[in-house]
Amino acid sequence: MNLALYSSATGMEGQQLRLNNIANNIANVNSTGYKRSKVEFQDLLYQSQSPKGGDGGGGAIVPTGIEIGNGSRPVSTTKIFTQGQLSQTASHWDVAINGDGFFQITRPDGSTAYTRDGSFKVDSNNQLVNSEGMAIVGFGAVPDAVSNVFIAPTGEVTFETPDGLVNGPTLQLARFNNANGLKSLGSNLFEETTASGTPTLGNPGQDGFGRLEQGYLEMSNVNVVEEMVNLIVAQRAYEINSKAIQTADQMMSTVNQLKR
């Protein structure tokens, strides 16, 4: 009886975690460059009362045996790095990556973070920064009196100034062997970890890196319909696990009432 209680409790907690994850995905349906995540579960260890292949007496081998599991537990949350839809904003500093790669951002403490969010601005020091004021790696200063800027799909930036066209730096992208190993920092940023591997830098449009689209922003890749279906499944699984707990409770009550 007790095993049923605890197994079902792990099931309910797993569904709760799944629900937390679904809620986070739905809350971020409008976050630029957001990648949805999913939770993966595994079953817990099994207790065997009669081992498979054990000695059945008289030289016979037990073919199937008895083993009871102990419930489930979450084992990983994976980010799904599929391309989000590109939404046109017509702002000349908004860039979206169409394909693989991350922009590189310098955080206030000096470390590098990576993001798919390309909504850039120019701050008062003529630095190209993201929405929170963090500078883009390797971009340098934007010249004064820039009236327009052109960003080619292969990353070359050209400024239009009163003196004519001025060539700017090239926007480089970073790519990882295991993008799922990146640590999410919030603020649409990711951090490199030992699981993700070191980044490979490159120009957009070459060696498998994605192309840049100026005037577009990449929307989140959350599929609201799929999240709703997962929500229904999680809720019903939660309910069914609670039914198992209630049944185990009633059976324990029956046992207690054997002796009147």
Add this chain to the structure above:
Amino acid sequence: MQVGFYHSASALNSLEHWQQSVSHNLASSQVAGYKAQVFALSGAASGQLSHTNQAGVQVHGPQAPVAEMRLDPRGGALQATDAPLDLAIDGPGYFAIEAEDGNTHYTRNGQFHLDPDNRVVTHRGEALLAQGNPITLNPSGGPLSVSPSGALSQDGVPLGQLELTQFNNPAGLESIGGAFRAGSVIDPQEEAVETPHIRQGFVEAANTQPIQEMVQLIQLSRAHEANHRVMTAFDERIESTLRSLDPTA
């Protein structure tokens, strides 16, 4: 001597203590920074009766064979409140606050307020300590800003550095209702947290897990019922024995 009778009574006693722990956790599930109590019974001591041991000393059987009552160290969920004086710790560590008697107490509850002297205090008036000193805000200096590493500033003017304390031996902490103090019996082995993570505008929710508490409640109420049945069976047996041996009947 009905030994089994007293075993059941002792079990009922310890189950009641367990239930108190469960209901305390559920009642505190909305308290910011609350750490759930984890209860464990001692198998060796449960059901033990008063006896005289080999040294001739009368040993009283423990009425409540509690093996341990420790705190669940897991962090609670962070809730965004956007109040500038609400701080939440992301990870290990406790805030240091100054109690009325001048001693340093520790808490995870990061809901702070300003007292009439513009000091940052808890709801009971205990001052938050930054490196041992209370924090006084400049009333016209702008809003307080707390960086994730604990650096305090008002509009760019630095005010101090918050330090978090963690304990290697949490059993040495004594709970005094809403906060902890270093116990005098066991040394909690305090040390500073090297890389604190403090979030301004967030409150840490209690880490009570209602599913676990309800499952424990089912467990202990059924165990209580079973022990009660055993005691009733003893009672009926004694009664029928007395009745059958009654010479006047």
